[in-house]
Amino acid sequence: MHCLNCHEIILHQVTWSNLFSPPSDKKICENCFSQLERISLPQCSICARPMDVNGICQDCERWESEESWRGILEKNVAVFNYNETMKGIVARWKYRGDYILIEMFKYELQEVFQLHFSQQDLLLVPIPLSQERMGERGFNQALAIASLIKAPVREVLTRIHGEKQSKKSRKERVNTENPFQLLEQVSKPVLLVDDIYTTGTTLRHAAKLLKEGGAPAVYSFTLVRSG
Amino acid sequence: MNKLFSYFQESFFHDFSWIPSSLERATAPPDPRHEHFSAFLTGKLLLRNEIPLDNESFQQMESSELLATIPAIEKHPWGYKCRRCGNRKRHLFASLPDGAVYCRNCIMMGRVSEKEHLYAYRPDVQWPKHVDACQWNGELTPAQQHAANQILSAIGKDSLRLLVWAVCGAGKTEMLFPGLNLAFAQGKRVCLATPRADVVQELLPRFQSAFPSVEIQALHGTSDDKSGSAPFIIATTHQLLRFGRAFDVMIIDEIDAFPFHKDKSLTYAADRAAKETAARIYLTATPRPKHEREIARKRLPVVFVPRRFHGHPLPVPQFITAFDFRKTLKHRELSPKILNWLKKRVNADRQLLIFVPTIEDAVIVTDILSFYIPSITSVHASDPERSQKIQSFRDKSYETLVTTTILERGVTFPSVDVLVFDSGHHVFDQAALIQIAGRAGRSPDDPDGEVIFFHQGKTEAMVKAVETIWKMNKLGRRM
Ligand SMILES: [Zn+2]
Ligand SMILES: [Zn+2]
Ligand SMILES: [Zn+2]
Numbered sequence: 263m264h265c266l267n268c269h270e271i272i273l274h275q276v277t278w279s280n281l282f283s284p285p286s287d288k289k290i291c292e293n294c295f296s297q298l299e300r301i302s303l304p305q306c307s308i309c310a311r312p313m314d315v316n317g318i319c320q321d322c323e324r325w326e327s328e329e330s331w332r333g334i335l336e337k338n339v340a341v342f343n344y345n346e347t348m349k350g351i352v353a354r355w356k357y358r359g360d361y362i363l364i365e366m367f368k369y370e371l372q373e374v375f376q377l378h379f380s381q382q383d384l385l386l387v388p389i390p391l392s393q394e395r396m397g398e399r400g401f402n403q404a405l406a407i408a409s410l411i412k413a414p415v416r417e418v419l420t421r422i423h424g425e426k427q428s429k430k431s432r433k434e435r436v437n438t439e440n441p442f443q444l445l446e447q448v449s450k451p452v453l454l455v456d457d458i459y460t461t462g463t464t465l466r467h468a469a470k471l472l473k474e475g476g477a478p479a480v481y482s483f484t485l486v487r488s489g
Numbered sequence: 490m491n492k493l494f495s496y497f498q499e500s501f502f503h504d505f506s507w508i509p510s511s512l513e514r515a516t517a518p519p520d521p522r523h524e525h526f527s528a529f530l531t532g533k534l535l536l537r538n539e540i541p542l543d544n545e546s547f548q549q550m551e552s553s554e555l556l557a558t559i560p561a562i563e564k565h566p567w568g569y570k571c572r573r574c575g576n577r578k579r580h581l582f583a584s585l586p587d588g589a590v591y592c593r594n595c596i597m598m599g600r601v602s603e604k605e606h607l608y609a610y611r612p613d614v615q616w617p618k619h620v621d622a623c624q625w626n627g628e629l630t631p632a633q634q635h636a637a638n639q640i641l642s643a644i645g646k647d648s649l650r651l652l653v654w655a656v657c658g659a660g661k662t663e664m665l666f667p668g669l670n671l672a673f674a675q676g677k678r679v680c681l682a683t684p685r686a687d688v689v690q691e692l693l694p695r696f697q698s699a700f701p702s703v704e705i706q707a708l709h710g711t712s713d714d715k716s717g718s719a720p721f722i723i724a725t726t727h728q729l730l731r732f733g734r735a736f737d738v739m740i741i742d743e744i745d746a747f748p749f750h751k752d753k754s755l756t757y758a759a760d761r762a763a764k765e766t767a768a769r770i771y772l773t774a775t776p777r778p779k780h781e782r783e784i785a786r787k788r789l790p791v792v793f794v795p796r797r798f799h800g801h802p803l804p805v806p807q808f809i810t811a812f813d814f815r816k817t818l819k820h821r822e823l824s825p826k827i828l829n830w831l832k833k834r835v836n837a838d839r840q841l842l843i844f845v846p847t848i849e850d851a852v853i854v855t856d857i858l859s860f861y862i863p864s865i866t867s868v869h870a871s872d873p874e875r876s877q878k879i880q881s882f883r884d885k886s887y888e889t890l891v892t893t894t895i896l897e898r899g900v901t902f903p904s905v906d907v908l909v910f911d912s913g914h915h916v917f918d919q920a921a922l923i924q925i926a927g928r929a930g931r932s933p934d935d936p937d938g939e940v941i942f943f944h945q946g947k948t949e950a951m952v953k954a955v956e957t958i959w960k961m962n963k964l965g966r967r968m
Contacts, residue, residue: 264580359600360593362583400585400602 265291266366267351290366299343300370301487309462310340310487321462335469336479338459339378340487341370348486356403356457364406367485375411375483379453384481386415389456389468390442392424407485408455418445418475419468440467444475454482460489503760507572508534508733509557509611510765529718530610532678532735532762534559534573536599539731540608557609561601562590573601574730575757594754598730609733616676616720623670625663625699632796632968633664639792640668640770644677644738647766652744652784652791656961657774657927658901660798662692665740666699668770673703673720677737680722682729682759684746686710688899689723696723726755732762739763744771744780745920746898774898774927775920775957795964801936802962804929806909806922806955811943814911818850823857827910827943831861834906839938840882841889842905844925846914848893854910855891867891897924903932912942912951922954 263272266289288295305312306319308326313319318326325331342348355363388404396402408415423441441464452472454465459482469480530540540547550556563570569590570577576594584590591602601607629637636653643651655661665681672679681696683689686709693707700721708717708724717724717731726741741759763769776784783789797803811824841862845851848869855867864887868878875895882890883902890896894916907929909917917925922942929938942951 269581354596358596359591360583360596361585361591362593400587400589400600406586 263287263289265289265294266363267291267294288369294347294366297345297347299345299348301340301343307337308335309338309459311489312343312487325462325466331466331470334466334473334480335462336481338462338465338482338484338487339374340459340484341367341374342486344458344486344488352457352486356399359399359401361401361406364403364410364485368410371407371410371485372412375413379413379481379483382451384413384453385448385450385477386411386413387418387448387452387454387468387472388415389454389464390417390419390421392421394424403457404455407457407483411455411483413453416448418448419443419471420445440471442468442471444471447476448472449476449478451479451481452477454480456482456484457486459484459487502570502575502577503757505734505761507559508761509609510734527610527612527614529716530556531612531614532610532732533717534607534609534731534733536601536605536607538599551608555611557611559607559609560603561605561607562592562603564590564603571595571601573598573607574754575761576754595730607733616678618676619673619700619702621670622673622700622702623666624701625666627663629663630660630796630798630800632794632965633660633798635968636792636794637664637667639790640665641671643770643790644668644672644768646768648768650769650771650789652771652773652776652780652789653794654776654791655772655774655794656797656803656965657898657924658797658799658803658931659774659794661742661772661794662695663798664794665770668738669696669700669721672738673700676720678720678722678735679738679740680724680729680732680736680762681740681742682724682726682762683742684726685899686725688742689725692723696721726759729758729762730754732758734761734764736763737767738770739767740770740772742772743774743898745773745775745777775923777920793961793964795961796968797930797936799933799936801930801933802965803958804907804926804938804940805958805962806926806940806942806951808912808942808944808947808951808955810945811910812945814943814945818853818857821853821857823854824943827908828861830908830941835939836906838904839935840885840887840902840905842896842902842907842928843889843891844897844907844909844917845891845893846911846916850910851891851893858889858891862889865889865891868895869893870895894921894925896928897921898927900928901931902928904935904938905929906939907941909940909942912944913946913948917948917950919950919953919957922950923957926954926958 265272268291270291272291301310304314304316306322307316308318308322311319351363354360386408388402388408391402419442421441422443454468456465465482472480551558561572563572568577568579569582571592571594574592574595576592581594582590583593585602589602589604591600639651643649669679689707689709693705696705703721704719705721705723706714706717706719708715708722708728739762780789784791809826809830811826814824817824845854851867851869855865859865866878866887868875870893879900881887905928907925909925926940929940930936944951
């Protein structure tokens with residue numbers, strides 16, 4: 263087995279602790295894995311942003327202070343910090359289009375999902391990609407993540423506006439038209455899946471539609487938390 | 490058997506019949522509408538998004554057969570092959586959700602999958618003919634002249650390979666001038682490929698002043714102009730991944746150098762970038778065994794340049810045993826053998842260049858020596874201040890520089906003594922040791938720097954390196 267990141271052969275070091283466990287089929291080597299940072303406490307209890315003490319971050323406080331957005335998103339759970347190594351990997355995965363790279367994180371995605379969400383009967387909904395992006399990239403990164411998790415996935419959202427929004431201010435972004443459209447009603451609680459949680463705007467827009475469309479609660483799950 | 494197999498493998502995997510050949514190209518009528526564009530397109534293998542045309546004009550070119558549409562990935566019973574980079578490794582292919590297989594090896598240049606195509610321009614392009622383009626007024630030494638004549642005649646003929654085995658400091662750039670002069674007079678397209686970007690940058694002004702009327706482009710990772718539309722291209726080997734059957738003359742500098750001999754995709758790309766009929770000139774100071782075998786079997790013509798441009802012989806390394814090198818280093822001391830040599834140095838005016846096997850050794854040795862030599866520093870491959878430190882050493886701000894093998898080639902300092910600590914270490918192979926010894930005596934004002942290998946037991950690499958240097962000096966005396 264070669265490491266998906268650095269292409270070196272992964273050597274299985276037999277130690278006393280793994281002597282009797284089956285050999286893992288991990289697709290990332292120890293060296294590459296050691297350069298990644300798992301999200302740890304203290305963090306914002308809503309969006310998982312790293313903080314000095316546990317609590318709610320300013321961004322989330324702002325969302326919660328607005329009547330129309332309060333409680334729209336229960337909480338976000340992320341797996342990794344967006345450090346330099348992760349930025350490089352995400353760039354190669356998303357922008358260069360090396361689809362298979364996500365398989366490196368299968369175990370961690372499953373583990374964190376189990377820890378936070380396995381108690382509930384959730385429907386996984388990936389954040390959709392525009393037709394244009396989908397055509398260029400050949401895959402939806404959110405769906406790629408969702409497919410690695412052992413839970414039902416349904417693509418009930420579609421995108422009516424493109425992804426470019428970086429030039430707009432926060433206020434503009436928050437109050438612009440919802441870029442998504444709901445294709446069918448949902449009755450189960452939903453776990454939205456995306457690659458990165460940055461400002462939470464995208465996920466909250468999607469969550470709002472889902473709640474209006476019948477979802478009793480909406481959570482989100484992302485590979486990385488930036489900022 | 491093994492060699493036969495690898496020969497077979499190479500001829501099989503380096504099959505470029507999928508690129509429209511120059512014969513086929515010659516028959517297609519040149520299209521005046523695209524004349525300014527044809528220099529950019531010709532000899533390239535491009536993705537759709539690398540061709541700056543709107544869909545309508547693009548489709549027009551495709552349907553009028555000006556562009557050949559080539560599937561990017563070959564499917565075989567044994568697996569896949571990427572035509573752009575030559576990758577055949579199973580673990581460097583993966584598939585997209587729709588099942589299309591893509592190449593992971595060259596993904597940094599934009600992804601190619603089974604569904605994508607490479608586009609090649611069919612019509613033949615005439616390059617300007619420059620008679621007597623060479624404006625260089627210098628004079629070649631007899632050794633350089635001899636090699637220059639061989640290069641000239643190789644370029645004059647088609648399909649010839651020639652290995653130029655020139656010692657470090659032979660002045661190989663100038664030896665190319667007469668041959669290039671002929672090539673440009675005949676309207677040939679030339680590529681000089683080298684493994685390192687800093688060499689590309691250093692060579693460009695030298696060729697520009699020698700051939701002021703010829704358009705020359707430098708292509709490397711961070712060059713501004715990557716269009717690659719000139720009749721003379723100086724490029725890092727990586728840049729060749731966009732070319733196919735482009736050049737009439739292909740010169741490969743330091744053919745033995747890393748990463749060229751290790752990365753198969755670069756050998757593949759260099760082979761493909763040359764036309765079927767191209768003259769191929771390989772330059773090296775330390776050929777790899779593969780080429781030495783070919784020379785021995787008279788399959789690869791060779792010309793030796795055993796003399797440095799200043800006419801003096803290569804400094805021959807001396808061996809000094811220092812069995813206690815590792816032991817003393819553990820106690821943060823240097824072997825008395827080394828200290829003794831430093832005390833009794835013949836010419837203490839020279840700067841000192843010290844090669845050590847590892848980064849850790851570099852740090853410790855620098856630390857210890859700073860007690861004796863205050864003006865000392867060290868460099869290694871991932872040192873962020875690498876280029877500043879090398880420049881400071883060149884400016885003589887430092888008396889001594891301790892380095893790993895990164896400085897084994899390319900860089901020259903006029904007047905240094907060269908020491909290798911633990912020269913039996915496996916990082917110092919024969920080629921590395923010859924290159925390292927080649928750092929000494931580069932200037933005509935001080936042609937005899939000392940080269941000392943401090944070792945804990947002679948290795949074959951050390952002995953062979955010295956034999957090769959002797960052989961070259963002997964050849965040089967005969968000239
Ligand atoms: Zn790795
Ligand atoms: Zn928050
Ligand atoms: Zn490839």
